[in-house]
Amino acid sequence: MIPSFTFFATAGTVENVGATPVFTDIDPKTLNLDPQHAGKLLGADQQLQEKAKAIIPVHLYGQPADMDAIMELARRFDLTVIEDAAQVLGAEYKSQKAGTIGHLGCFSFFPTKNLGAFGDGGLVVTNDDSLADRVRLLRVHGSRPKYHHHLVGTNSRLDALQAAILRAKLTHLNDWTGARQEHAAHYDERLSNVEGITLPHRSYDRTHIFHQYTIRVAGGCRDALQRFLKERGIGTEVYYPLPLHLQPCFRHLDYNEGSLPESERASREVLSLPIFPELLPQERGYIIKTIEEFFTESGI
Numbered sequence: 001m002i003p004s005f006t007f008f009a010t011a012g013t014v015e016n017v018g019a020t021p022v023f024t025d026i027d028p029k030t031l032n033l034d035p036q037h038a039g040k041l042l043g044a045d046q047q048l049q050e051k052a053k054a055i056i057p058v059h060l061y062g063q064p065a066d067m068d069a070i071m072e073l074a075r076r077f078d079l080t081v082i083e084d085a086a087q088v089l090g091a092e093y094k095s096q097k098a099g100t101i102g103h104l105g106c107f108s109f110f111p112t113k114n115l116g117a118f119g120d121g122g123l124v125v126t127n128d129d130s131l132a133d134r135v136r137l138l139r140v141h142g143s144r145p146k147y148h149h150h151l152v153g154t155n156s157r158l159d160a161l162q163a164a165i166l167r168a169k170l171t172h173l174n175d176w177t178g179a180r181q182e183h184a185a186h187y188d189e190r191l192s193n194v195e196g197i198t199l200p201h202r203s204y205d206r207t208h209i210f211h212q213y214t215i216r217v218a219g220g221c222r223d224a225l226q227r228f229l230k231e232r233g234i235g236t237e238v239y240y241p242l243p244l245h246l247q248p249c250f251r252h253l254d255y256n257e258g259s260l261p262e263s264e265r266a267s268r269e270v271l272s273l274p275i276f277p278e279l280l281p282q283e284r285g286y287i288i289k290t291i292e293e294f295f296t297e298s299g300i
Helices: 009-016 035-043 046-051 067-077 129-138 160-170 173-191 222-231 248-253 261-269 281-298
Strands: 080-084 104-108 122-125 213-217 270-273
Touching: 035 046, 035 067, 067 080, 173 213, 173 281, 213 222, 213 261, 222 270, 222 281, 261 270
Parallel strands: 080 104
Antiparallel strands: 104 122, 213 270
């Protein structure tokens, strides 16, 4: 079980191991997997209960999902919890590091992440010795010793150069996170009175490390605002414009528009603003002023 509102890789990994993704809707505030909806799906379908093996909460944009509810759901239905922690390195849920609460936690070091390498890379963590051993095997074609293959794995080793870069950058991660949080607080302060947008929600029991600062733009104006900002030299991004259950490659799963309304609504409204640590105060001020201008000129 996975949320529909996330990057494609979450679903791609499920499909690539021969399993079938079951898409859940999201909490409209945090935009993370809604455990209540997942519970309703499982409770209403005996066949799904028997076949379901795992649940993959995605900690979207830098804020952890509701892990207490997700872990309880996993206990009820005997599910393995695989945390997609690609966007949440350093965030905490009730004083526990996100990515360390479930059975497995998967982190990304893609160059645009809060801790990014100069190429692709990632990390898997677990407290389960047997799972750790299996992951180690899978990362080197299932080989142990060399040229003796117990599993069909992949070449997923982190090369030494990327590891060295990450090790050097790791010492700056807390400072970079603090800068992102400072930018977010300033956005909050200045944009809180702009009608037509909803600011990122912060749950009281977890931290947000703002991999993205993502607003929601109501009234079908998101694309117009994005164009307005682009014309004035401000880059933004939509993460993600089409939820997974409506992707062409999953048509065979028979989801229709309206199946997961919160995921679909989010895909029409979200817009991520610049939030990188090196963002200058004058740049940040220009972004805010331009957003205010859009809503003033458009009369929304």
